[in-house]
Amino acid sequence: MGEIxxxxxxGYNDTIILFLLLDSPSxxxxxxxxxxxxxxxxxxxxxxxxxxxxTRMEKNGYIESYTQNSESGKKRTYYRITDQGRSYYRxxxxxxxxxxxxxxxxxxxxxxNGNS
Amino acid sequence: METLKNYLESMFASLPNTVxxxxxxxxxxxxxxxxxxxxxxxxxxxNEAVGIVISEFGNLDEVAESIGIGQMLQExxxxxxxxxxxxxxxxxxxxxxxxxxxxxxxxxLLIFSPMSIIITSMAxxxxxxxxxxxxxxxxxxxxxxxxxxxxxxxxxxxxxDEQLCCIDYxxxxxxxxxxxxxxxxxxxLLTIGIALCILSVVPVILFSSLFKNxxxxxxxxxxxxxxxxGIGVMMIIFAGGRETAINKLLALNDAHTVSGxxxxxxxxxxxxxxxxxxxxxxxxxTIITCVYLIWSFLTFDWHITWxxxxxxxxxxxxxxxxxxxxxx
Numbered sequence: 457m458g459e460i461x462x463x464x465x466x467g468y469n470d471t472i473i474l475f476l477l478l479d480s481p482s483x484x485x486x487x488x489x490x491x492x493x494x495x496x497x498x499x500x501x502x503x504x505x506x507x508x509x510x511t512r513m514e515k516n517g518y519i520e521s522y523t524q525n526s527e528s529g530k531k532r533t534y535y536r537i538t539d540q541g542r543s544y545y546r547x548x549x550x551x552x553x554x555x556x557x558x559x560x561x562x563x564x565x566x567x568x569n570g571n572s
Numbered sequence: 573m574e575t576l577k578n579y580l581e582s583m584f585a586s587l588p589n590t591v592x593x594x595x596x597x598x599x600x601x602x603x604x605x606x607x608x609x610x611x612x613x614x615x616x617x618x619n620e621a622v623g624i625v626i627s628e629f630g631n632l633d634e635v636a637e638s639i640g641i642g643q644m645l646q647e648x649x650x651x652x653x654x655x656x657x658x659x660x661x662x663x664x665x666x667x668x669x670x671x672x673x674x675x676x677x678x679x680x681l682l683i684f685s686p687m688s689i690i691i692t693s694m695a696x697x698x699x700x701x702x703x704x705x706x707x708x709x710x711x712x713x714x715x716x717x718x719x720x721x722x723x724x725x726x727x728x729x730x731x732x733d734e735q736l737c738c739i740d741y742x743x744x745x746x747x748x749x750x751x752x753x754x755x756x757x758x759x760x761l762l763t764i765g766i767a768l769c770i771l772s773v774v775p776v777i778l779f780s781s782l783f784k785n786x787x788x789x790x791x792x793x794x795x796x797x798x799x800x801x802g803i804g805v806m807m808i809i810f811a812g813g814r815e816t817a818i819n820k821l822l823a824l825n826d827a828h829t830v831s832g833x834x835x836x837x838x839x840x841x842x843x844x845x846x847x848x849x850x851x852x853x854x855x856x857x858t859i860i861t862c863v864y865l866i867w868s869f870l871t872f873d874w875h876i877t878w879x880x881x882x883x884x885x886x887x888x889x890x891x892x893x894x895x896x897x898x899x900x
Contacts, residue, residue, distance in 0.1 A: 484603040
């Protein structure tokens with residue numbers, strides 16, 4: 457097992473980011489760091505992927521951005537989840553449960569032949 | 573850090589210079605910087621940290637897609653701009669600054685020219701006065717000659733106005749640094765130049781109270797006015813040369829240049845939405861000066877007419893606020 461293929465996980469980047477914003481606003485690097493630690497270093501999100509997700513979700517109204525100086529005095533863009541974002545997150549969770557259930561039927565520990 | 577910045581610049585080199593792109597670049601840089609700092613804090617050597625950050629950076633096509641310029645990227649009609657290499661830019665700055673020096677020298681000679689007549693006329697001898705007049709014309713000829721010659725010499729840079737040109741990120745950066753470095757020199761030259769112009773009357777006043785000899789009061793004193801003003805004006809002309817050249821080069825890059833890495837500086841000329849107003853504003857101060865002079869000479873109300881200047885300055889701000897094209 458190497459890295460997760462980015463094609464597979466792409467549809468769930470939004471879900472992952474929204475999850476991390478549920479409790480409190482955050483900024484780019486902090487989110488990528490949390491993704492890395494929560495996934496036990498199995499998923500490293502690329503900076504470009506993260507930024508694209510931010511802009512896309514902001515356009516869709518799921519998150520809002522604002523600038524604020526961090527503790528170190530550096531100007532940073534923070535993101536905060538909106539109510540619309542929360543309901544989208546719930547939708548995505550249900551969608552995942554369904555997906556997982558469906559795919560589960562086709563996954564086997566059996567090896568090459570699959571339907572042993 | 574420089575490496576990361578350069579890497580990002582080269583990645584963005586093919587994207588147009590828009591607000592979205594600049595914002596994306598800034599954001600991505602912050603993320604890279606955060607990551608880099610943390611890796612360094614963990615004790616990673618600099619090279620390794622840079623390597624990790626770059627390898628985890630990802631692909632810019634994705635970003636282009638999400639900020640809505642993916643389409644643009646494909647359709648982008650690449651306007652062929654003449655990219656000026658940094659040595660050439662440097663040469664231009666150098667030569668323009670010399671050009672301003674020669675112009676200053678030429679103007680100085682023109683200002684000096686009446687001096688010879690004033691001094692030789694002191695002698696009250698015909699032959700001397702002829703020599704004075706001869707020197708007067710000689711100085712004018714020399715001054716005009718210098719100005720014409722240096723202007724012809726500069727004409728090889730005409731292509732900066734005639735062709736679409738641009739400069740790359742590194743050159744722009746270098747020029748900005750150079751401008752900063754010369755700020756103090758410029759201010760000093762300008763101050764001394766202006767001070768000389770103001771002080772030019774001092775010798776006349778001083779000499780007329782110190783000496784009774786008319787050679788000093790009528791000759792050398794007044795002649796010194798021209799010396800002071802001449803040197804002062806020369807310094808004023810020379811002072812802004814380098815900065816003018818740098819500003820001109822920096823202004824080559826605009827929203828249409830690829831390798832967008834330049835933002836309008838504060839001292840760039842203002843731009844206006846309406847082309848008519850833009851044209852008017854270009855010659856704003858010339859027009860105001862004309863109005864001032866015409867009004868003043870027609871009425872001879874010099875004690876009132878000065879009011880034009882503060883009013884004009886306020887009007888300019890108002891016009892800018894209404895029709896000015898701002899960068900968001």
